[in-house]
Amino acid sequence: MDMFTAMHNGLVQMGVPLWLANLVPPLVKSLILLLFILLNCMFLIWMERKVAGHMQRRMGPMRTGPHGIIQSLADVIKLISKEDIIPSGVDRWVFVLAPIVAFAPAFAVFMVIPFGPTLIAQDLNIALIFIAALTSFVVISFLMAGWSSNNKWSLLGAMRSTAQLISYEVPLVISVVAVALLAGSLSLQEIVEAQRQSFWYILVQPLGFLVFLTASLAELNRSPFDLSEAEQELVAGYNTEYSGMRWALLYLTEYANLITFAAIASTLFFGGWSGPVLPPVVWFLIKVYFFIFLVMWIRWTLPRIRVDQLMELGWKGLLPLSLVNLAFTGVYVLIR
Amino acid sequence: MTVTDWVFLAVAAVTLFSAYRVVVSRKIMHAALWLGLTFFGVAGIFLLLGADFLAAAQVLVYVGAVTTIIIFGIMLSTPEELRGPSPEAGSDAASSAAPTRRSFLPLVTAIGFAAVMVALVNRGEWPSPPGSVSTDTPRLLGEALFTRFVIPFEVASVVLLVALVGAIALALKEESGQ
Numbered sequence: 001m002d003m004f005t006a007m008h009n010g011l012v013q014m015g016v017p018l019w020l021a022n023l024v025p026p027l028v029k030s031l032i033l034l035l036f037i038l039l040n041c042m043f044l045i046w047m048e049r050k051v052a053g054h055m056q057r058r059m060g061p062m063r064t065g066p067h068g069i070i071q072s073l074a075d076v077i078k079l080i081s082k083e084d085i086i087p088s089g090v091d092r093w094v095f096v097l098a099p100i101v102a103f104a105p106a107f108a109v110f111m112v113i114p115f116g117p118t119l120i121a122q123d124l125n126i127a128l129i130f131i132a133a134l135t136s137f138v139v140i141s142f143l144m145a146g147w148s149s150n151n152k153w154s155l156l157g158a159m160r161s162t163a164q165l166i167s168y169e170v171p172l173v174i175s176v177v178a179v180a181l182l183a184g185s186l187s188l189q190e191i192v193e194a195q196r197q198s199f200w201y202i203l204v205q206p207l208g209f210l211v212f213l214t215a216s217l218a219e220l221n222r223s224p225f226d227l228s229e230a231e232q233e234l235v236a237g238y239n240t241e242y243s244g245m246r247w248a249l250l251y252l253t254e255y256a257n258l259i260t261f262a263a264i265a266s267t268l269f270f271g272g273w274s275g276p277v278l279p280p281v282v283w284f285l286i287k288v289y290f291f292i293f294l295v296m297w298i299r300w301t302l303p304r305i306r307v308d309q310l311m312e313l314g315w316k317g318l319l320p321l322s323l324v325n326l327a328f329t330g331v332y333v334l335i336r
Numbered sequence: 337m338t339v340t341d342w343v344f345l346a347v348a349a350v351t352l353f354s355a356y357r358v359v360v361s362r363k364i365m366h367a368a369l370w371l372g373l374t375f376f377g378v379a380g381i382f383l384l385l386g387a388d389f390l391a392a393a394q395v396l397v398y399v400g401a402v403t404t405i406i407i408f409g410i411m412l413s414t415p416e417e418l419r420g421p422s423p424e425a426g427s428d429a430a431s432s433a434a435p436t437r438r439s440f441l442p443l444v445t446a447i448g449f450a451a452v453m454v455a456l457v458n459r460g461e462w463p464s465p466p467g468s469v470s471t472d473t474p475r476l477l478g479e480a481l482f483t484r485f486v487i488p489f490e491v492a493s494v495v496l497l498v499a500l501v502g503a504i505a506l507a508l509k510e511e512s513g514q
Contacts, residue, residue: 022339133399147407186474326351
């Protein structure tokens, strides 16, 4: 990005040491991304409550601001001002670190997401593997939270979500590999470019997209796969013992992961930021918000499935489908 | 010293410290978590060496999968299996051997391993760092794996498959034996 090169050069001319000047642009980029995540998550929490409300023929939050638009802001203030409670039986360090371990990778993933032709923090040529590697962290943070809470509901919730994540990560990654095969690159920017020169990959990857969508819902711990927080059985899952800011951080991570999923889905299968007339960023956000709405729609429409059905669907349904899809994609790429 | 050197020192210190904590942690769960940090530190060193693909694979496989499986294993074990024989209940032999096992043997092993490594490093001829490394590491790795090293690659896959089938066979045997 030219702006950041200019910023860097300006700092060097002002006599700032080179290493410090090198540090400034990445820091500014991270801050922008962090702000983007925070603001969007606040909006998404409000949006989720509104969507849920209207789907159940009620209004959702209405009191704070017009149509409750600043409800999330009020919630944030409440959460920040809450007392920081660490239950006495917990494994202190692990308990404190778990939300951070959860949020850090969810944040870092945004580094490689292309918001526009030049609007990307860092275009890595291993972006897809980078994302897969970072999202695999989530499992550990769940286990840390669940185990350190010293509470059987937390532990059971953590075990459930871990089993779920491990099962669904395999078909998810395989369905993503098929897209990488088509584009001939692991860089998200190049995948968008390849789609601009041909067509949206949803046209040749409908099966891959379905596998990706289903597996992502499971990865996000969202209904119909939200077994880890099945209230009737488990209170609230791995985050039962958390409150205040730490709980907010876990909640934030969930929504950050939701944005990541929507961004990756639109980048891999729906041409990312490309589109006519409107500026690229707007196209990107439209697509992202469409997928976020889709996920919310699914959540408030479908009932939760059982644990055994969950495992069966993952290993006996999605995994073979994703492998078949990969094999056909390979053949297609060869004869293309 | 350049910035890269400082970063290397920091990453190496984190890696070594967490590796040390893996050995001395009394709670096995903490040891597993420290092990995850060690793997992460190693990935950081790969990254500093310009092996970005390797670093990502290291995080994906070791931090994401191996550490999780270890933690799972710990959680599925009974407390007795984890704590080992408690002091009063354990036999004399076990309790007298415990301090030795904890301090003396690991030290000897570590010093021996370090000596071998130092000897090897001093002997080896280290090629000068290559002038320009291509940034397209996945392509280079892929080409190398599927042309020159295709047989070792396939053998490794078969070994993994055998391990997978073996693990399932063992688990099934245990289940039917109960």
